[in-house]
Amino acid sequence: MSAPRDLVVELSGVNKWYGQHHALRDVSLGLAAGEKMVLCGPSGSGKSTLIRCINGLEAFQQGDLVVCGTRLDGTQESLGAVRRKAGMVFQNFNLFPHLTVLENLTLGAVYARFEPEHRAVERAHGLLARVQLTSQTFKFPGQLSGGQRQRVAIARALMLEPEVMLFDEPTSALDPEMVHEVLDVMEELARGGQSMIVVTHEMGFARTVADLVVFMDQGEIVEAAPPQSFFENPTTARAKAFIGQISHAT
Amino acid sequence: MGTLPRSFARPASSPPRRPPADARGVRAFAQAHLFQSPLAGLFTFLLGAVVIVALWHILRWSVVDAVWYAPDNGAACRTATGACWAVIVEKYRVILFGAYPYDQQWRGGLIVAIWLAWGAVSATRLLGVGTRLTGWALVFAASILLLGGGVAGLERVGTDLWGGLPLTFIIFGGTIAGGLPLAILLAIGRRSELPVVRLLCVATIEGVRGIPLLALLFFAALILPLFLPPQLTVDKLIRAEIGMIIFFAAYAAEVVRGGLQAMPEGQDEAAKALGLGYWLRMRKIILPQALAIVVPALFNDIIRAFKNTTFFSILGLFDVLGATKAALQDPNWVRYGTEGYLFVFLLYFIICSAMSLYGGSIERDNQRRVRRAT
């Protein structure tokens, strides 16, 4: 099945409930290859739920979700196919503490992509150099700072050579002085043409990197616009209020 | 308005220094822990006196007045006021090897030596976990071949003649080798999303935990054969061993489940996001961490499994305790049961303490290596 137009992620009319709670309401969106989408919105608006649905960590009840040409239909095959093409970066890093940095990177390549170990190791060294962590290759995650951990997590996701990268608040668990080193890596990725969906409250990042800013509230997409017009001329009251709060906080 | 706050903070610029030295030495220790008040001093004095008197009596009985060598069926022991260790000197071959053919007992001795040697090597932690476990599996397999014979020109010896420490080791090794994997499967199954699997695992775990080990062993060794077709003769040792394995697994499964529950959800999700399937996630991410968490509790069960091997003596199998009991039936030595059982007690104490230390070292090793990273 080939993707219509050149969308790497396409949702149409996706609905998700947690019990009685309607967490995603008729969500439809498309991410074009090479473009960057920033998802924002107040806490509990369904941003994490949405991004977790996209790589099958959450199931949804209604609608259509196609990632890189694979329709997520709940089967193990579709889950595996989607996860091998979408890299995920979590707020809490979720590195494997019992494995070294290098092993964190090679594990997925060797066991999910069946790549020969020496090739995986070689690529891992390349990616660690790219996120400037060559000196940490043989350390354990517990020996690294938060910013270093998140950069390892990004490198681990990049080992999949993903067609799309998904970030769920990658800088929210970091001390302020470490935020920029992670954002730098993400910006560098964006410049390289990586398609990505980023949930973040870093409005500076949204302004400079995003092709499209999507504002969610209570499980709905409320507004979607390029950063310039989103920040300067928000059309809805909810988006206005949100931008007001965010810019006061920073 | 205008008044300065009464709170204050004074900036300092001091280079880092060493902490003040604690009071050290015997005097300081005695003052702080033994004689910190007159009442405490009195207790220290009284309890100290009791300990010294008791120690003196024990020493006199076990060493000063003891008889170490008593030919003529223990004649010297009958007039002695102390311990008769001669019974051990006389019977150690039976205690250590049971009814195993006398001229073949070197095989049992070799097994004990291999176990001690590999135990010592793997306690040094020069080797990885995988190597250590593989080594134990080989040691276990070699023990069975050595004791049973029938290969490499070794005379065949039936399991009814197996006995003593080698038998104890084999029962124990089999319990762990079979029980630990079963425990892991039961623990995983209990958390399964498939209702039938979950129910089966819960029923096994809870059912077995509700039965005393002795009842389970009696059932497996003595009652089960009555219901099996007569052509199907399974060795009594193997039947009892299966009982031991299931019993160990039921308890260890709950320990393992505790470790699985302690795992943060994010670990499994991160592994899923890499495209790893269920069993790979279990094997590579979840189990290594979950088992590391529960090493102390697991060693509790493992040490208990070693002590539970003594139940086999009740089934007429001659583990160390059973062999000792048999040895002490000799009318010439029957009066020196205390010494015989003390020897067995010491044997178990040393082995169990060693295992306890071994478990402690693995635990410290884990703590050093696995630093938590959320």
Ligand SMILES: Nc1ncnc2c1ncn2[C@@H]1O[C@H](COP(=O)(O)OP(=O)(O)O)[C@@H](O)[C@H]1O
């Ligand atoms: N596992 C869950 N079970 C029940 N409700 C959930 C679960 N996860 C999230 N929710 C609810 O769904 C809504 C959206 O959550 P989330 O996607 O985490 O929001 P956001 O990431 O935008 O802060 C919230 O109201 C939250 O309470």
Ligand SMILES: [Mg+2]
């Ligand atoms: Mg969230």
